[in-house]
Amino acid sequence: MEEILKKPDFDSDGSILVFERLCKNYRLGQVELKVLREIELTVKKGEYVAVMGPSGSGKSTLLNMIGCLDKPTSGRYLLGGRDVSLLDDDELSFIRGQYIGFVFQSFNLISQLNVIENIEIPMYYQGVSEHQSAARAKELAQMVGLGDRLRHRPTELSGGQQQRVAIARALANDPLLILADEPTGNLDSESGADILAILNRLHTEGKTLIVITHDEGIARHSEREIRLLDGRMQKETQER
Amino acid sequence: MLFFRVKKTVKLGIKSLWIHRLRSTLTTLGIIFGVASVIAMLAIGEGASRHAQEQIARLGSLNIIVKTAKPPESQTATSAEQSLQEYGLTYLDAERFRNGIPNVQVVVPVRRLSQQGWYRNRKVPVEVIGTVPWHLETAPVRLLTGRFLSSVDLIYKQDICVIDESVMDKLFAFDDPLGQDVKIASDYYRVVGVVSTRSPVSAGNGTEQQAETKGRAGANAGNIYIPLPTVKDRFGETTVQLSGESGMSAEKVELQEIIIKVAGIDKVIPTREIINTLLGRFHKKNDYQVIVPLELLRQARRTQRIFSIVLGSIAAISLVVGGIGIMNIMLATVSERTREIGIRRALGAKKRDIVFQFLSETLILTFAGGILGILLGSAIPYLVTYFGNMPTVITPGSLLLSFGISGAVGVTFGLYPAYRAANMDPISALRHE
Numbered sequence: 001m002e003e004i005l006k007k008p009d010f011d012s013d014g015s016i017l018v019f020e021r022l023c024k025n026y027r028l029g030q031v032e033l034k035v036l037r038e039i040e041l042t043v044k045k046g047e048y049v050a051v052m053g054p055s056g057s058g059k060s061t062l063l064n065m066i067g068c069l070d071k072p073t074s075g076r077y078l079l080g081g082r083d084v085s086l087l088d089d090d091e092l093s094f095i096r097g098q099y100i101g102f103v104f105q106s107f108n109l110i111s112q113l114n115v116i117e118n119i120e121i122p123m124y125y126q127g128v129s130e131h132q133s134a135a136r137a138k139e140l141a142q143m144v145g146l147g148d149r150l151r152h153r154p155t156e157l158s159g160g161q162q163q164r165v166a167i168a169r170a171l172a173n174d175p176l177l178i179l180a181d182e183p184t185g186n187l188d189s190e191s192g193a194d195i196l197a198i199l200n201r202l203h204t205e206g207k208t209l210i211v212i213t214h215d216e217g218i219a220r221h222s223e224r225e226i227r228l229l230d231g232r233m234q235k236e237t238q239e240r
Numbered sequence: 241m242l243f244f245r246v247k248k249t250v251k252l253g254i255k256s257l258w259i260h261r262l263r264s265t266l267t268t269l270g271i272i273f274g275v276a277s278v279i280a281m282l283a284i285g286e287g288a289s290r291h292a293q294e295q296i297a298r299l300g301s302l303n304i305i306v307k308t309a310k311p312p313e314s315q316t317a318t319s320a321e322q323s324l325q326e327y328g329l330t331y332l333d334a335e336r337f338r339n340g341i342p343n344v345q346v347v348v349p350v351r352r353l354s355q356q357g358w359y360r361n362r363k364v365p366v367e368v369i370g371t372v373p374w375h376l377e378t379a380p381v382r383l384l385t386g387r388f389l390s391s392v393d394l395i396y397k398q399d400i401c402v403i404d405e406s407v408m409d410k411l412f413a414f415d416d417p418l419g420q421d422v423k424i425a426s427d428y429y430r431v432v433g434v435v436s437t438r439s440p441v442s443a444g445n446g447t448e449q450q451a452e453t454k455g456r457a458g459a460n461a462g463n464i465y466i467p468l469p470t471v472k473d474r475f476g477e478t479t480v481q482l483s484g485e486s487g488m489s490a491e492k493v494e495l496q497e498i499i500i501k502v503a504g505i506d507k508v509i510p511t512r513e514i515i516n517t518l519l520g521r522f523h524k525k526n527d528y529q530v531i532v533p534l535e536l537l538r539q540a541r542r543t544q545r546i547f548s549i550v551l552g553s554i555a556a557i558s559l560v561v562g563g564i565g566i567m568n569i570m571l572a573t574v575s576e577r578t579r580e581i582g583i584r585r586a587l588g589a590k591k592r593d594i595v596f597q598f599l600s601e602t603l604i605l606t607f608a609g610g611i612l613g614i615l616l617g618s619a620i621p622y623l624v625t626y627f628g629n630m631p632t633v634i635t636p637g638s639l640l641l642s643f644g645i646s647g648a649v650g651v652t653f654g655l656y657p658a659y660r661a662a663n664m665d666p667i668s669a670l671r672h673e
Contacts, residue, residue, distance in 0.1 A: 069586060069667050090590045094436055097588015108583045108670065112259050125588035169587070 015081070016176050017043040017066065024061050024231075029237035035061045037231045038075070043210065045193055048203040050219035052213045053203040053228035060181075062228065065213050067100055067179050068092045080176050097125045101170025105182035109154040110120070115141055115165050116150045122172040133172075140168035144198060160191025166207050167198055177208040184218060245602075253601040260573075268609040270562025271572045271646050275613025278555035278642040280294075280620035285551050287621070287632035289544035296540060299533035302345075302414045304486065304512055304611070306333075306519070308493055311527040327527040328493035333519070337500055341514050343507040350497040351471050357464060359411040365413045366407060366459040368424060368531050375630025384659060386418050386433030393467040398468070399474075401429035403470035404437050407462030420462065427474050429466060430432045444549045514619075556645065563649035570602055570657035581661050582669025591662040598661050602654025603647070610646035614639055642672070 024036040043049055053059045065077065065190040068084055070201045071091075077085045084095055101122075102108075109118045119137035128136070141150055144164040146157075154162050163183060170178050180199065184192030200221060203209055211218060219225050227234035257264040257420075299305060334349040351370035356363055373389045375381070381388075388402055391664070401422060408417050421428040480490045502511045512532050524565055581594055589597075618639075623630035638641030 002287055065665050067586065090592075092508060093585065093590040093593075096586060103584050104595075104670070108579070108586075110580050110583060112256055121584065122587045125593060127245070130248065173588075197404070208242075231618075 014045045014046050015042050015155050016047075017041070017210075018076070018078040019065075020076040020078070020103070024058075024066065024071045024076060025073045026064065033229050036065070036072075039233055041212065041226065041233065043208065045202075045208055046206050047224060048199075048209045048213070048222045049140075049224045050222035050224060051210065051226045051228065052216075052219050054214065056230075057167065057228040058231040059212050059214075059228055061231075063179065063181050066177075066210060066218060067102060068095045071210045088206040093125075094117070097122050098173055101173070101178040103163070103166050103170050103178065103180035103183045105185040107154070107159070107166050108164055109162055109169075111154050114153055115146055115157075118128070118154070118165055119169045119172055122196045122225060126173055128173075138155050140171055140223070141165070143171075144168045158191065160194050163187060163191070163195050164198065167195070167223040169201075171202075177210055180209065181214075183211065184215070185213075247595055247599045250456065250604065252597065253604050256573075256577075257335050257601060257604060265567060265604060267298075267566050268612070270565040271559070271606050271609025271649065272562075272613040274555065274559030274562040274649075275610050275642045276617035277320060277460060277558050278552065278645065279614060279617025279638050280624070282548060282638040282641075283621035283625060283632040283634045284501045284616075285544065285548045285579065286635055286638075287625075287630060289540065289547070290606065290633055292540045293537060296533050296537045299531070299536075300378055300380070300499075300501065301534045301537060302501050302503075302508065303378050303533055304502065304515060305531040305533070306337075306498045306500070307529045307531065308516060309527055309548040310491075310498050311525040319363050324490045324492060326492040327525055329495040329498055329528060331494055333522070334495065334498050335519055336522070337498060340518060341500070341511060343503045345412060345501045345503055346377050346499075347503075348372055348375050348378050348499040349468060349495045350375070350499065351468060351475075351494075351498040353471070353475055354461065355424050357407060357411060357462075359420065361393070362411050364410040366406060366424065366464045367529075368463045368471060368475070369463055369465050369476075370468040372468055375465070375499075378501045382436045384434045384436050384520050384571060386431070388433055389465060389467050394469055397469045398431050398467060399427060399470060400432045402433040402435055402465040403431055404463045404465075407464060408434050410462065421477040424466075425475065429464075429470075429530035435463075435465070473526065483669065505534065521561065553582055555642075558643055559642075559649055563606075563653040564648055566602060566650070567606055567653035567657060570598060570654060571660070573601070574598060574657045574661040577661075578672040580665060581664055582666050582672060583666075585666035586670060594662040595655075595658040598658035599651070599654045603650045606646045606650030606654075610643045613646065614643060617642065617645050 017039040019039045019053065022036060022039040022041075023034065026033040026035055050060060052058060061070070063068075065072060066086075068079070071092075072085050075085070076083055079095065080099060084092065087095065096102075097220070110121070113121075116137045117138050120133045123133035123136060138147075138150060139146055144167055146161060146164055146168070149157065149161065154165070157165065161188075167178075167183075170180075178199075183195055183199070187195065196218060199209060199211070203223075211222060213219060250432075269593055297393060306329060311327050329349075331349065334347050335470075338347045351368075354367040355366055355368050357366040358470075369375075373391055374393060376383075376388055384405065389400075391402055392398070403417060403422065405635060411417070411422065412420065417431045417434060420431050422431060423429075425622065439657070476491050477494055478492045500511065500515065502508055509532075512530060512535075515530060519530070527670050550573075584594065584597075621634055624630050
């Protein structure tokens with residue numbers, strides 16, 4: 001635990017995320033289901049990566065892997081230069097809260113909390129003081145354009161606004177990478193464009209983004225596309 | 241840091257409970273009634289026991305009281321010719337007790353009669369107690385004014401009396417009773433003193449009477465103490481009753497009661513044995529009854545303990561039922577909030593954070609229930625005392641006990657739902673609809 005509390009030291013080339021021959025199998029009764037097969041992937045600081053693939057290609061499993069919600073069956077996962085595939089549940093919780101900012105398709109805000117309180121959640125679990133976290137949450141809410149809705153409940157916000165709260169929440173602990181799962185999937189095209197604009201802005205500010213989607217339109221915003229098919233990485237489209 | 245987290249968690253807990261106000265209230269009711277019933281039952285039990293123990297203690301734990309009892313009908317001749325029944329304790333018995341038993345401090349022969357006391361045109365039912373000066377040593381009687389009976393009164397068979405407070409209040413109201421004459425039957429007795437038979441502890445009126453003369457006279461009759469020889473002369477020892485077809489029947493009883501005070505607590509039981517032996521030899525008719533307050537006291541304490549355990553168990557069961565209700569609701573809450581749990585886990589919550597969150601909600605419910613239950617449980621005994629005229633005693637121990645139990649119930653029945661919440665798979669929790 002002490003070790004993971006230290007500030008991450010990046011590989012000399014600035015790799016934030018490295019997958020080395022990463023595999024994930026699920027057992028379904030007698031059958032061994034190979035969902036991810038020998039994934040090799042490196043994401044460097046400041047990159048904007050889109051993970052594409054049809055349903056059933058292993059996108060969700062890859063998301064769970066990157067998000068430290070699940071452990072690989074074999075292979076290594078280095079996050080910020082550290083092998084996280086061997087950590088226990090508490091340590092993984094810490095990693096999730098500290099180094100990963102989640103943005104979900106269905107926003108996943110907590111309905112009984114208001115905007116500020118929702119943004120504060122990751123800071124609360126990292127033990128940020130109440131005073132600091134309130135100030136930071138307010139700042140983030142203003143940044144995503146919700147400065148006038150701090151006390152609103154999620155149910156009082158539009159879908160686009162809710163997703164903006166979720167982005168602010170993902171940024172709360174200044175994570176190593178922002179992991180977005182179909183961030184515009186539940187939004188109309190206008191709000192979706194808003195969200196993509198915010199993600200673009202974060203990218204230009206130097207944040208590392210991984211977006212998982214099957215929407216080519218979104219993927220076009222990224223600088224790098226990874227395609228998955230049947231648990232294998234297909235090809236990479238570098239810099240357009 | 242820790243304080244801040246606790247504060248924040250509690251705040252969050254209250255918030256989520258507040259969203260389901262009705263559910264939370266209904267859930268808490270189980271605990272409220274559980275705690276309240278523990279406190280109320282223990283208070284009523286304790287009150288009843290103290291009341292009983294006080295009454296017994298007023299009889300004097302060093303005393304042994306021998307009472308005259310009417311012998312069973314079968315043993316007495318009921319033929320028309322022999323209509324005079326002679327039974328009961330005698331002066332000779334008192335003499336035997338005084339001389340024949342070691343460790344006896346005082347022996348008080350007592351004669352009791354139910355009469356009417358008159359002063360001017362006021363009338364009050366009284367219990368005439370013919371006794372001796374050392375009666376004071378065996379009874380919790382406090383002299384308020386004047387003097388008690390003296391040996392001189394005995395020798396000269398003075399027509400004097402000492403009245404108790406209730407008689408004073410009813411007969412004399414605002415007059416000074418000292419030196420006035422009270423008329424009982426056809427004779428006048430000068431009041432030389434006033435005593436209080438009320439216990440300084442219990443405000444209950446006339447408790448001594450209830451204890452001393454259970455089943456005799458009117459429960460509300462006041463006591464008038466008159467020298468024993470005077471009573472013997474004035475009232476005689478034979479009471480005549482007109483009864484049914486046989487016409488008249490008479491009873492001759494010398495003494496209604498003999499109070500024996502022994503030298504120490506450890507002498508009470510052996511002395512009782514001697515008294516039983518003595519009486520058994522001289523009274524073939526079984527016309528007496530031996531009362532040992534100390535034994536009654538011990539018996540009362542034993543009974544009380546069992547009583548408390550039974551009441552406490554019933555109340556504790558209701559607390560457990562309340563706890564199960566809480567667990568039920570918390571399990572429902574956990575499955576309802578599966579998605580929230582998934583979100584929190586994804587955002588960095590450790591398992592123990594989730595445990596803490598749900599456990600704190602349960603604890604808030606049970607502590608709120610505990611506090612409200614204490615308030616309700618403290619109010620019930622007052623109502624029981626007020627309307628039911630029953631003494632109740634709330635002990636700090638019962639408050640602590642019930643609060644502790646409610647806390648324990650909270651932890652016990654909160655842990656399982658909390659662990660269930662914490663051990664959910666974050667991935668499937670996030671996907672939960």
